[in-house]
Amino acid sequence: MRIARPKAARAFAAVLAIGVIATGCAESERDGDGSSNGSDTFIFGAAGDPSSLDPALASDGETFRVTRQVFETLLDHEPGGTELVGGLAEEWESNEEGTEWTFHLREGVTFHDGGELTGEVVCQNYDHWFNWSGTYQNSALSYYWQAIFGGFAENESDETPEPLYVGCTAPDEHTAVIEVEHATANLPGGFSLQAFGIHSPDSIAVMEEQQAGGEGENITYPEYSQEPGTLAGTGPFRITGWNKGNQEITLERFDDYWGDPAGVGTLVFRTIPEEDARRQALEAGDIHGYDLVAPADVEDLERQGFQVPVRDVFNIFYVGMTLERNPALEELEVRQAIAHALDRQSLVDRQLPEGGQVATQFVPHTVDGYSENVTTYDYDPDRARELLADAGYSDLTVDFCYPTEVTRPYMPAPADMFELLRADLEAVGITVEPRPMQWNPTYLDTVENGGCDLRLMGWTGDFNDAYNFLGTWFAGYSAEWGFEHEELFELLDRAETEPDLETRVSLYQEANELIMDFLPGVPVSSSPPSIAFAENVNPPTVSPLTQENFAEVSFK
Numbered sequence: 001m002r003i004a005r006p007k008a009a010r011a012f013a014a015v016l017a018i019g020v021i022a023t024g025c026a027e028s029e030r031d032g033d034g035s036s037n038g039s040d041t042f043i044f045g046a047a048g049d050p051s052s053l054d055p056a057l058a059s060d061g062e063t064f065r066v067t068r069q070v071f072e073t074l075l076d077h078e079p080g081g082t083e084l085v086g087g088l089a090e091e092w093e094s095n096e097e098g099t100e101w102t103f104h105l106r107e108g109v110t111f112h113d114g115g116e117l118t119g120e121v122v123c124q125n126y127d128h129w130f131n132w133s134g135t136y137q138n139s140a141l142s143y144y145w146q147a148i149f150g151g152f153a154e155n156e157s158d159e160t161p162e163p164l165y166v167g168c169t170a171p172d173e174h175t176a177v178i179e180v181e182h183a184t185a186n187l188p189g190g191f192s193l194q195a196f197g198i199h200s201p202d203s204i205a206v207m208e209e210q211q212a213g214g215e216g217e218n219i220t221y222p223e224y225s226q227e228p229g230t231l232a233g234t235g236p237f238r239i240t241g242w243n244k245g246n247q248e249i250t251l252e253r254f255d256d257y258w259g260d261p262a263g264v265g266t267l268v269f270r271t272i273p274e275e276d277a278r279r280q281a282l283e284a285g286d287i288h289g290y291d292l293v294a295p296a297d298v299e300d301l302e303r304q305g306f307q308v309p310v311r312d313v314f315n316i317f318y319v320g321m322t323l324e325r326n327p328a329l330e331e332l333e334v335r336q337a338i339a340h341a342l343d344r345q346s347l348v349d350r351q352l353p354e355g356g357q358v359a360t361q362f363v364p365h366t367v368d369g370y371s372e373n374v375t376t377y378d379y380d381p382d383r384a385r386e387l388l389a390d391a392g393y394s395d396l397t398v399d400f401c402y403p404t405e406v407t408r409p410y411m412p413a414p415a416d417m418f419e420l421l422r423a424d425l426e427a428v429g430i431t432v433e434p435r436p437m438q439w440n441p442t443y444l445d446t447v448e449n450g451g452c453d454l455r456l457m458g459w460t461g462d463f464n465d466a467y468n469f470l471g472t473w474f475a476g477y478s479a480e481w482g483f484e485h486e487e488l489f490e491l492l493d494r495a496e497t498e499p500d501l502e503t504r505v506s507l508y509q510e511a512n513e514l515i516m517d518f519l520p521g522v523p524v525s526s527s528p529p530s531i532a533f534a535e536n537v538n539p540p541t542v543s544p545l546t547q548e549n550f551a552e553v554s555f556k
Contacts, residue, residue, distance in 0.1 A: 045290035071197025071233035098183030119170030144195035189463030263554030369466030369508025410458030
């Protein structure tokens with residue numbers, strides 16, 4: 001997930017677990033067929049624990065899957081698509097310069113603790129984030145704020161970006177106006193990010209009273225009260241417990257919700273890290289659904305009667321290179337050789353679900369700004385050997401990092417995908433030194449700091465703007481990629497600040513063409529990830545952004 005500034009390392013770093021609402025989770029009796037035996041409890045098998053139940057402190061999909069049911073944002077996306085629609089704001093508009101965004105709020109919206117949604121409350125939330133200080137200015141905690149709105153009212157480090165956010169006013173009870181310094185491609189999409197879910201005033205007071213502390217790996221996170229409603233949003237569910245020992249989070253239906261009521265009374269997220277174990281739990285009736293289904297399991301689950309809807313493509317999987325780490329990678333011919341050596345179609349056929357496809361650039365074809373005119377690199381081992389010889393690197397050795405103990409929408413089986421790519425490289429004479437690492441924090445930190453010649457990585461988009469992909473990686477120098485390219489940096493800077501959408505899309509297409517000529521890495525594939533549900537469940541509309549609304553769930 002995550003949008004990023006050039007420091008993309010932090011873009012993938014999930015924050016450490018925060019001790020929030022550590023109450024027990026009542027177990028419900030379940031029949032072996034996956035029903036809840038009249039308990040009206042839906043249990044979902046998550047791939048990992050949330051990093052926080054305050055979404056503003058998070059940047060990972062497992063956290064947002066939970067908090068999205070509790071905290072709502074000003075804007076949202078249409079069910080099953082990527083078009084922006086109203087969230088807490090029924091309507092919105094900006095001035096021609098793209099510097100002033102006006103939100104017309106829904107009336108009659110209440111928080112889980114009884115407070116009312118107003119323009120002043122919206123401004124209180126945004127000003128709360130803008131005025132973060134101390135530990136909160138560490139990008140491990142304020143990643144999304146910095147990625148979208150820049151720095152803070154008082155920056156405490158020269159490395160913190162200049163603030164884009166200017167302020168927020170409430171001209172009347174149901175209107176909020178947010179002002180920024182200049183137009184940005186990150187808006188209005190950024191207003192839909194779960195990191196900017198709106199909290200009640202009482203929740204903000206609690207968060208301002210209980211501060212995070214420390215720095216680096218020694219950050220300590222606030223220990224919020226165990227009382228339900230301490231962190232109150234406006235969503236269809238409210239938080240009632242987090243049993244860390246059992247790795248379960250319990251949400252209960254909020255009966256005063258402004259929209260359609262949730263279809264189940266209780267929603268439980270149970271962490272089951274291994275994909276095989278999630279599948280077995282579904283088959284045993286211990287859970288009613290899980291995400292990131294292994295492609296090889298889809299047909300078997302469907303044959304057993306389970307429902308396995310497939311999301312539309314909205315991600316990229318790639319082999320990244322750190323150019324300055326290995327002198328050979330600074331040679332364009334070597335990078336071209338690596339691209340020609342990889343049999344990406346074979347990987348798609350063997351590792352991805354039906355609908356997966358070879359990527360030609362660093363955005364999927366479903367994103368505005370995709371170009372039909374990029375330079376492509378077909379699988380051609382002979383050409384790869386020729387290029388290596390021409391560059392004087394026929395005996396090239398590279399280290400190749402890949403993650404373990406993780407499943408991502410774009411990377412269903414990292415070790416297997418690595419072995420296929422490794423075999424392709426070794427077939428053209430490149431010696432590969434494997435470097436497997438645990439995903440978080442070792443792999444993510446190593447990648448961020450430019451510690452790998454080659455690496456496996458990917459991205460699932462947050463909203464439909466190519467800057468959400470290209471700006472994450474290539475808007476400026478980062479240790480992760482290890483190159484300077486002023487023409488590309490300047491082009492993406494122009495695109496990011498261009499208020500006219502048509503012009504911006506044209507700049508993205510130009511940037512995609514420039515990137516694939518320069519070739520800082522090899523885009524490999526795009527994948528439509530699957531999600532599974534029991535036969536007796538009416539599932540939610542699946543989202544290409546992995547932003548499912550579990551209030552749509554009910555039992556048949």
